[in-house]
Amino acid sequence: MTEPLLHLRDVHTHIGPYHILHGVDLAIPQGELTVLLGRNGAGKTTTLRTIMGLWQASSGQIRFDGRDITAASTPDIARSGIAYVPEAMGIFTDLTVRENIVLAARSGPVDKARLDWMLGLFPALKRFWNLPAGNLSGGQKQMLAIARAISEPRRLLLIDEPTKGLAPVMVRSMIEAFKALKAAGETILLVEQNFHAASALGDNVAVMDDGRIVHSGRMSELVADKTLQQRLLGLSLDAHQ
Amino acid sequence: MSDMAAPSTAPDELPRAKTDWLPLLLIPALGLLTLPFVGSPSTWVTLTVAGLAMGMMIFLMASGLTLVFGLMDIINFGHGVFISLGAYATLIVLGPLSGWAQADSLGLNLALLALCILAAMAVTGVVGAVFERVIVRPVYGSHLKQILVTMGGLIVAEQAIHAIWGASPIPIPLPQSLRGAFVLGDIVMERYRVVAVAIGLVVFIGMQLLLNRTRIGLLIRAGVENPEMVEALGYRIRRLFVSVFVAGSALAGLGGVMWAFYRQTLTAGMGMEVMVLVFIVIIIGGLGSVGGCFVGSILVALVANYVGFIEPKLALISNILVMALVLIWRPQGLFPVARR
Amino acid sequence: MSSSPALALPFDETRRRGGIMSRVLSSDLPRSKALTVILLGILLLLAATPFLFSGSQPVSTAAKICVFIVLVASYDLLLGYSGIVSFAHTMFFGIGGYGIAIALERLGATWGSVLIGLAAALALSAFLAVAIGLLSLRVRAIFFSMITLAVASAAAVLASQLSNVTGGEDGLSFQLPQALRPAFRLLSEPVFGTAVNGRLLAYYLVFFVSLLVFLGLLRIVNSPFGRVLQAIRENEFRAEALGYRVVAYRTAASVISALAATIAGALMALWLRYNGPDTTLSFSIMIDILLMVVIGGMGTMYGAVIGAALFVLAQSYLQVLMGAGSAALAGIPLLPNLIHPDRWLLWLGALFIISVYAFPGGIVGRLRQARQ
Numbered sequence: 025m026t027e028p029l030l031h032l033r034d035v036h037t038h039i040g041p042y043h044i045l046h047g048v049d050l051a052i053p054q055g056e057l058t059v060l061l062g063r064n065g066a067g068k069t070t071t072l073r074t075i076m077g078l079w080q081a082s083s084g085q086i087r088f089d090g091r092d093i094t095a096a097s098t099p100d101i102a103r104s105g106i107a108y109v110p111e112a113m114g115i116f117t118d119l120t121v122r123e124n125i126v127l128a129a130r131s132g133p134v135d136k137a138r139l140d141w142m143l144g145l146f147p148a149l150k151r152f153w154n155l156p157a158g159n160l161s162g163g164q165k166q167m168l169a170i171a172r173a174i175s176e177p178r179r180l181l182l183i184d185e186p187t188k189g190l191a192p193v194m195v196r197s198m199i200e201a202f203k204a205l206k207a208a209g210e211t212i213l214l215v216e217q218n219f220h221a222a223s224a225l226g227d228n229v230a231v232m233d234d235g236r237i238v239h240s241g242r243m244s245e246l247v248a249d250k251t252l253q254q255r256l257l258g259l260s261l262d263a264h265q
Numbered sequence: 266m267s268d269m270a271a272p273s274t275a276p277d278e279l280p281r282a283k284t285d286w287l288p289l290l291l292i293p294a295l296g297l298l299t300l301p302f303v304g305s306p307s308t309w310v311t312l313t314v315a316g317l318a319m320g321m322m323i324f325l326m327a328s329g330l331t332l333v334f335g336l337m338d339i340i341n342f343g344h345g346v347f348i349s350l351g352a353y354a355t356l357i358v359l360g361p362l363s364g365w366a367q368a369d370s371l372g373l374n375l376a377l378l379a380l381c382i383l384a385a386m387a388v389t390g391v392v393g394a395v396f397e398r399v400i401v402r403p404v405y406g407s408h409l410k411q412i413l414v415t416m417g418g419l420i421v422a423e424q425a426i427h428a429i430w431g432a433s434p435i436p437i438p439l440p441q442s443l444r445g446a447f448v449l450g451d452i453v454m455e456r457y458r459v460v461a462v463a464i465g466l467v468v469f470i471g472m473q474l475l476l477n478r479t480r481i482g483l484l485i486r487a488g489v490e491n492p493e494m495v496e497a498l499g500y501r502i503r504r505l506f507v508s509v510f511v512a513g514s515a516l517a518g519l520g521g522v523m524w525a526f527y528r529q530t531l532t533a534g535m536g537m538e539v540m541v542l543v544f545i546v547i548i549i550g551g552l553g554s555v556g557g558c559f560v561g562s563i564l565v566a567l568v569a570n571y572v573g574f575i576e577p578k579l580a581l582i583s584n585i586l587v588m589a590l591v592l593i594w595r596p597q598g599l600f601p602v603a604r605r
Numbered sequence: 606m607s608s609s610p611a612l613a614l615p616f617d618e619t620r621r622r623g624g625i626m627s628r629v630l631s632s633d634l635p636r637s638k639a640l641t642v643i644l645l646g647i648l649l650l651l652a653a654t655p656f657l658f659s660g661s662q663p664v665s666t667a668a669k670i671c672v673f674i675v676l677v678a679s680y681d682l683l684l685g686y687s688g689i690v691s692f693a694h695t696m697f698f699g700i701g702g703y704g705i706a707i708a709l710e711r712l713g714a715t716w717g718s719v720l721i722g723l724a725a726a727l728a729l730s731a732f733l734a735v736a737i738g739l740l741s742l743r744v745r746a747i748f749f750s751m752i753t754l755a756v757a758s759a760a761a762v763l764a765s766q767l768s769n770v771t772g773g774e775d776g777l778s779f780q781l782p783q784a785l786r787p788a789f790r791l792l793s794e795p796v797f798g799t800a801v802n803g804r805l806l807a808y809y810l811v812f813f814v815s816l817l818v819f820l821g822l823l824r825i826v827n828s829p830f831g832r833v834l835q836a837i838r839e840n841e842f843r844a845e846a847l848g849y850r851v852v853a854y855r856t857a858a859s860v861i862s863a864l865a866a867t868i869a870g871a872l873m874a875l876w877l878r879y880n881g882p883d884t885t886l887s888f889s890i891m892i893d894i895l896l897m898v899v900i901g902g903m904g905t906m907y908g909a910v911i912g913a914a915l916f917v918l919a920q921s922y923l924q925v926l927m928g929a930g931s932a933a934l935a936g937i938p939l940l941p942n943l944i945h946p947d948r949w950l951l952w953l954g955a956l957f958i959i960s961v962y963a964f965p966g967g968i969v970g971r972l973r974q975a976r977q
């Protein structure tokens with residue numbers, strides 16, 4: 025078995041005096057989509073932020089592409105090829121859609137083929153190209169956030185709850201977009217509460233509770249195993265409803 | 266920006282961006298409203314030019330601070346130091362080149378002013394870099410410590426100015442051809458004020474171009490809104506911040522030069538004296554908003570000038586009233602910048 | 606401010622209970638032998654100054670120390686205990702001074718005027734403190750310092766503009782009630798060689814009122830109210846989540862602190878028989894207060910005593926020393942300038958910065974740490 029692209033070993037994170045992650049172990053294989061499930065407050069966002077270096081892990085190790093990034097700074101982690109779409113999307117509302125994407129493509133102008141591909145995934149962005157991004161609807165902002173993440177080639181995408189608060193139509197088109205990203209060979213770590221979307225997209229699944237990974241495996245196994253689903257997702261969906 | 270091609274298909278229908286005109290309308294409204302109270306239109310023009318000149322100077326001094334504020338959430342109460350220091354730095358140039366000031370040649374006089382500005386910006390830029398490193402950097406994240414420490418920096422720097430240049434006020438005369446006034450019919454406009462307005466406008470337009478047309482500018486605007494996301498995109502915001510801090514200090518130095526020639530005296534406390542106005546402008550403009558800072562500066566200065574003419578006793582508290590009114594109308598300032 | 610070990614903890618296990626001393630000090634004992642000795646020394650010296658030293662300079666210095674202890678302690682309630690940085694403290698100090706000055710000048714030199722002036726000043730201070738609190742309610746917390754700075758400077762300008770009421774830049778001189786005038790003799794014979802006259806009574810009025818207000822402030826910071834303030838300082842959001850109305854508590858702290866500063870201003874004016882912009886209102890006094898509270902020790906109350914005593918003494922006597930040093934170094938470039946007596950603020954400013962970085966508990970924090 026080859027080494028996973030991203031590997032967290034026994035990662036602990038403190039936020040101020042609070043101990044939030046209690047030893048997270050997680051492996052993200054290259055070229056696949058891994059879904060991170062877990063009820064509210066389980067520590068999913070904290071895990072992504074710790075990977076990005078936005079919180080500092082207090083112990084444990086995070087390896088990316090064979091390199092130890094546990095103590096690296098956020099810009100360095102981003103430069104090593106990880107794109108992050110935060111739960112709040114992090115859109116620069118004062119900048120236009122175009123300017124948002126210009127900034128995200130750090131290494132230079134977006135080439136035309138990539139731009140066409142991106143806008144093919146999210147046609148709405150094209151219409152609002154020169155409009156301040158603050159004017160976009162929630163769903164359009166989410167599209168922009170993901171477009172920003174893929175505005176140049178990346179090794180890994182970390183995406184936090186992209187379907188949160190979206191209408192069912194939007195959720196469906198979001199699922200289509202992710203399928204296209206998968207087809208393009210992107211490696212993705214996706215936090216997703218919507219089990220329907222998660223099961224449609226995931227190759228692998230990891231379930232978190234109380235700052236730990238309590239289950240990880242193939243998504244197909246979880247979909248097939250009703251009792252496991254009951255045990256984990258009862259836990260996963262309780263707080264959600 | 267030629268950074269990226271437009272999308273290949275023509276945009277079908279573009280909803281118009283909503284521009285917030287209301288705060289901008291305040292300025293002409295204020296002008297019209299005060300006209301009848303001032304009485305004579307020529308006096309009104311003189312007051313307006315004076316107000317605009319003062320507003321531009323305040324803008325120069327405040328613009329850097331509002332960005333530093335917005336970008337890193339740093340409160341720098343020591344910003345006034347750079348104003349004073351910029352003012353005193355003119356002495357470096359005025360000493361050896363005092364002949365240029367007396368010469369009745371607009372070219373030489375303006376060149377002298379330009380040299381003063383360059384010297385001031387160089388000095389305040391360097392001191393700004395040191396100030397950031399020594400005073401500000403150790404106290405990121407704690408507003409209370411920032412206020413205290415930058416206040417301490419202010420005390421020390423003012424005293425250092427006293428130690429170097431002496432504690433008594435130093436007169437600095439305006440260059441010959443900038444004295445006096447332009448007279449058009451019965452309208453009197455002091456020359457220096459016109460120069461101040463011109464310089465202020467040039468800097469404002471330059472800043473707007475920088476902020477809107479360059480990558481650095483986009484980064485600054487993005488950083489004011491969400492510094493964490495800027496880092497997550499792979500930019501080292503610290504470097505950006507240091508350059509903004511240095512540029513902001515240099516702009517304060519520029520403002521200090523203009524302010525010094527306006528008052529024609531140097532005192533170490535002159536920076537702290539205008540800081541009150543600077544803070545008011547930042548508050549009513551909206552933290553981190555250069556446009557708001559510009560509108561706020563002009564608003565405050567115009568009100569001070571009009572009220573100073575109509576009811577002199579009220580002039581200096583008129584700023585507080587303006588601030589209170591604006592905050593009641595828009596608690597986040599005229600042009601609030603969306604934040605984290 | 607983040608939790609720093611040198612600051613007083615809301616619940617201190619080492620605190621002993623019982624005893625009159627403990628009750629007078631609201632169970633907030635100095636907790637350091639050296640500190641206890643220094644505080645007792647200051648207390649005794651202040652109490653006995655008129656009998657220990659001759660001439661008017663030492664008594665004036667002592668009176669100034671008393672007033673500044675109250676002023677700085679009340680500022681510490683805001684800065685150290687509530688984590689609020691206000692620059693309007695001298696405004697309240699000035700209101701107290703002007704209240705007394707205007708009342709005594711206009712209404713005649715009687716005790717009734719003193720009371721009226723003080724009451725009016727307290728009312729105005731309370732009103733302004735609430736108004737500033739409410740205005741800052743609407744804006745981001747970090748605007749508070751800037752708003753107070755603006756309001757205080759407006760007040761200073763106003764005081765100098767309204768010269769027919771306040772005397773403008775010249776200030777107001779006035780007569781004190783009979784019993785406080787130098788010519789008044791309480792006893793015909795001197796005690797320990799010191800005449801028991803109105804001046805002496807005035808000094809003890811300043812001394813005892815200051816002592817009372819200081820003990821009152823000590824009581825407040827050690828009450829449940831004071832604990833909530835400290836909880837808010839440590840973590841505003843958590844305090845809010847626990848159901849405390851943060852804004853109400855902060856405004857209350859501002860009002861209490863403003864009232865104490867007003868009393869200090871009244872005492873200052875009574876002692877000087879004069880009030881003007883330079884004695885109570887100026888921004889440089891605000892800077893002095895900051896220096897005193899930080900160097901003495903934020904959030905300790907006793908820091909105010911040490912900071913005020915040290916600062917006022919330095920102001921009166923250190924400059925003489927520096928003058929000698931400066932004269933000795935004459936001829937060397939810049940150096941004599943740096944230790945010129947007028948440059949003493951340069952060194953205090955540097956000490957201030959170092960304090961904030963290295964020992965945020967100030968001198969009191971240091972002394973308490975040394976004990977452990």
Ligand SMILES: Nc1ncnc2c1ncn2[C@@H]1O[C@H](COP(=O)(O)OP(=O)(O)OP(=O)(O)O)[C@@H](O)[C@H]1O
Nearest residue numbers: 039042044062063064065066067068069070071111
């Ligand atoms: N800034 C913070 N300070 C203190 N505690 C925090 C902070 N951010 C998160 N937490 C706590 O950390 C825990 C994990 O939060 P996290 O946001 O990682 O959960 P999550 O799994 O993403 O939840 P959700 O599904 O609601 O987004 C929660 O208990 C939360 O209260």
Ligand SMILES: [Mg+2]
Nearest residue numbers: 068069070111
């Ligand atoms: Mg989350």
